[in-house]
Amino acid sequence: MAKQKLYAGAKLRDMRRKLDLSQKEFASKLGVSLPYLNQMENNNRPVSAGVVLGLAQEFGIDVTELSTGETERLVSDMREALADPLFGDAAPPLADLRLAASNAPALTHAFLELHRAYRQTHERLASLDEALGRGGQGPGLASPWEEVRDFFHYCNNYIDAVDRAAERFSTGADTISLRARAEAALDRIGVRLRFDESAGLRHYDAESRTLTLSNRAAPATVAFQLLHQVALLCHTDLIEATLDLARFQTAQARDIARIGMANYFAGAALLPYEQFLAAAQDTRHDLERMSDHFGASIEQVAHRLSTLQRTGAKGIPFFFVRVDQAGTITKRHSATLLQFARYGGACPLWNVHRAFETPGRFLRQLAETPDGVRYLCLARDVSKPGGSFHAPVRRYAIGLGCEVRHAAALVYADDMDPSNARAFEPIGISCRICERPDCHQRSVPPLARRLTIDANRRGILPYEVER
Incomplete structure (x- = not known):
């Protein structure tokens, strides 16, 4: 497959402006002519290998930022x-x-x-x-929910200041002492902790300064909820400053984002960046081993893998998604070229939909998107018991994946053959923008293709998509 040329004019221009350099000064330091730089900044030419090398050597810039982002x-x-x-x-x-x-x-x-x-x-x-x-x-x-979803989406699901603050909070603590550290932090500000089934998962009474957690919640959930409350009460200034930068349109969106920031802090404290990245590399991204090591759920570990986008210390770019039993996407993030539909469900050919049929097992899939990029995809069901006979059980499936060029770094690629082109299943994003002409699961015609409709012929579809 031919290597795709890198057109990143806007990012190159932003880097120059952050360095407070004129085009002439920037071109001189990179060893290129002024017209050549101008052409690259306006995407009339691809960014050359010499410029990429110059950015790294002259300015110490993480050049992967040129090819990633929004x-x-x-x-x-x-x-x-x-x-x-x-x-x-x-x-x-x-x-x-x-x-x-x-x-x-x-x-x-x-x-x-x-x-x-x-x-x-x-x-x-x-x-x-x-x-x-x-x-x-x-x-x-925008609806507040969509506005907040898009904020995290275009931040690459990585909030550096919050992530580093959470990492500092948890440095040197294992899962057990991290919970004790969170309890101590709340105690220092006069918050009393109690456990009771009737209060739901978590309830904080600001007037009495009492935090009540469910006595039926799993240890990982208790630790997460404690850290969530630590974020809200002990890191208020940091969270509010981050929300100020987001400039949400409504107070309701800001309130939703505040919860999202607290959840982000809790996840980053439970799975601190550098320790988690090292564990991921050591275990070859074995989700179950990492879950045991950090005392976190499989879903928490999978989601955290998709956020390892710290400049200078990036992990493998993963996509992460969670779907409900109707196929609707309830969580989504991608640090890869694969992006998910903003509304509705995911491609029915994707293995995440089959995870409900095989509870407790990881499903593996080699998949190829219409743009020719190939992925290693994992899927697994995630059940969240209600805690009693009459309480409903929430069932989801999670999907995690990366480009197949990273497959050797994943234990899940063992015994698979990424060199065999026939091993890859065709998947898409949504039917309207998927241009595959012969998909047997297509629900609506593709936008960019003409149709041939013949009442005297019927194949898999009631129409033919022109190639």
Whole structure:
């Protein structure tokens, strides 16, 4: 497969501005001509190997930042938005979307916000009851949940200041002493701890300064909830400063994000960055061994693997997703080129949907997306008991994966044959933007392909997708 050229003009330009250098000064230090730098910054030329080397040697820049970030996320989100019937057959080619995402990311974000506003207004008009039930939320605003989801999505699901603060808090502590450390931190500020089944998973009474946790929760859950409360009460300034930078449109979105930040702190403290990265490498990313070592759940470990994006100490780029039994994505993040649909479910050919059929087992899959990128995918069911006979059991499936070029670093690749092209199953993102012409699980036609409809012929689909 031919190596893809690296067009990263916007990122190169941002790096220069952060260094407070003119184009002439930057070009001189990188050893290239001013016109050549100008062409790279405007994506008229790919970033050369010499420039990549110069960025690393001259400025100590982590050059992997040039090829990672939000460009592919923006392209995926635009393709999904343009699949709206509103646009008909007017969708621009993929090359134009990539140019827009890399050259004009602010404009691309504005387009996505505009489409989201249209979509929500359309849904409100279609359901008057729904519109009246939104409590006066103005038209055109993103729903608070979606706004927070997109904030973490475009931050690459890594919040450096919060991550490092959590790591400092947990340094030198094992799982047992980490819980004791969290209890001590709360005790120092006068918070009393009690356990009671009737209070739900966690309840903090600010007036009496009493934190009540469920006495039926698993040890990993108790530790996580303690750390969550430590974040809210002991790291208020850090969390609020981070929320200020996000500039959420509504107070409700800020409140949801505050919970997300506290959850992030708890996860990062339970699985501190450097220790976790070392354990991942030592165990070849064996989720069960890491779960035992850190006293965390399989889902917590899998999610944490997808956040190892610290500059200068990055782990393998993973995608992570959680789906419910209806196939709806409830959590998603990707540090890879594979991006997930913003709305609805995932590709039915993906092994995450089969995980419900094999409880307690890891499913492995070699998969290839329509852009030709190949992945090693893992899937496993995750059940969350309610704690009593009448309490409902919540069932999810989680998916974790990386590009197949990293397969040797994963224990799950043992005995598989990534060199065999026929071993890879075709998967996509969503039917509207997947261009595979012969998928037997297709639910709707692809946006960018013409259809041939013949009433006298019937194959797998009631139409043929032109190749």
